Amino acid sequence: MRTLTEIAASVEAGDSAKIKELTRKALSQGHCPEKILDDGLVQGMSAVGEKFKSNEVFIPEVLIASRAMNVGLEILRPLFSSDRAHLRGRIILATVKGDLHDIGKKIVGMMLEGAGYEVIDLGIDVSMGNIVRAIKTNRPSVLGLSALLTTTMSYMREVVEAVEHAGLRRRVRIAIGGAPVTRSYADEIGADGYAPDAASALELVKRLLSKV
Ligand code: B12
Incomplete structure (x- = not known):
């Protein structure tokens, strides 16, 4: 659980290198990709959204956070992909x-x-x-x-x-x-x-x- 909280904090901090390291660590600890996405990356971006709303952070910080989040998304992407593509529509x-x-x-x-x-x-x-x-x-x-x-x-x-x-x-x-x-x-x-x-x-x- 701690790693997921750290991932959320790293999205808030916009620390791409840390997100890369922690997302891999969370996977190696056996967390499923959905949980890393929801309780780590999305959680962090929601916190950024709240701070943006109350003017505690501004566009540059949000942009840096979203780029950092993308680094995590790209690590998870292959784990969501399926070899059944092209079959269902x-x-x-x-x-x-x-x-x-x-x-x-x-x-x-x-x-x-x-x-x-x-x-x-x-x-x-x-x-x-x-x-x-x-x-x-x-x-x-x-x-x-x-x-x-x-x-x-x-x-x-x-x-x-x-x-x-x-x-x-x-x-x-x-x-x-x-x-x-x-x-x-x-x-x-x-x-x-x-x-x-x-x-x-x-x-x-x-x-x-x-x-x-
Ligand atoms: C990140 C962000 C940005 C980043 C975007 C980076 C990027 N690559 O996406 C940047 C910095 C560029 C940005 C810019 C701006 N932003 Co902005 N941004 C956000 C922020 C903080 C997070 C959005 C996000 O990624 N959420 C996380 C994801 C996982 O959630 P989601 O997007 O809602 O998606 C989920 C569902 O909605 C749904 N879903 C989404 N799409 C689809 C499509 C389909 C088909 C379906 C079925 C479902 C679905 O499923 C998703 C996954 O669960 C929000 C705050 C917030 N709370 O939303 C503000 C927010 C959206 N931004 C806001 C504003 C005002 C702006 C700016 C106008 C600021 C400015 N003064 O320049 C500019 C506009 C730029 C533009 N022309 O688009 C306001 C919008 C207010 C409003 N109601 O209109 C918000 C709400 C912040 C606020 N509270 O004021 N922003």
Whole structure:
């Protein structure tokens, strides 16, 4: 347990080298990747979020913390991956235009890959034009949109409309997520579902695909 607390503290401190060392140590101690992710890395980032909210830390510190968190995520990523990829369906993920937050979306992607889905991550700040093009090219079963800002969340509605206008809506289920997003917002914009965290995102995708 101590190592996981230390991982959380190292995310807060933005200490990438320490995170690398501690994540490996936690694995060698037998902690499962999910626990290292939730009780270590995500715990640390939540603490940073609280401090950011109360102006105890500022953008540079948050950025350094998120880079450090990424070092841990990359060590865990192969442990979530599955050789069943390509079997259960293809998912496109994107953080919508104007939004640069991608830590949560990456975790969702890792969980989905681990469960045997093929994930195409279009990245951050993705326009509806690029999303529509990617759907035409890759023909995913599910499109997952992420937004962490109340200001960018409204762009999700535009993406849903653009997919509709392109005549692709029947081909793809749309799932949305990110801290400000709610189930009622998903209903309001005509998305097919919402999930508050990575584990429920996986459940949601399974549910959406069982309806296809
Ligand atoms: C890290 C961070 C940043 C980093 C992002 C780095 C990166 N590579 O992601 C940087 C420094 C760049 C940043 C910048 C800014 N940020 Co910021 N940031 C955060 C912070 C501290 C943590 C976010 C995070 O990673 N959380 C951890 C992950 C694991 O959680 P998550 O993202 O919610 O994801 C989970 C779920 O939401 C869900 N999920 C996520 N995506 C999806 C997608 C699908 C399809 C599904 C189903 C589920 C799902 O599953 C995930 C895993 O469990 C939050 C605070 C917070 N409490 O959220 C503020 C926060 C989001 N930021 C905020 C702000 C204001 C900004 C800035 C505007 C600040 C500024 N003045 O410049 C800029 C905006 C930049 C931009 N244009 O996007 C505000 C947003 C307020 C609002 N409601 O609009 C917050 C809430 C902080 C605050 N309390 O004020 N930020």
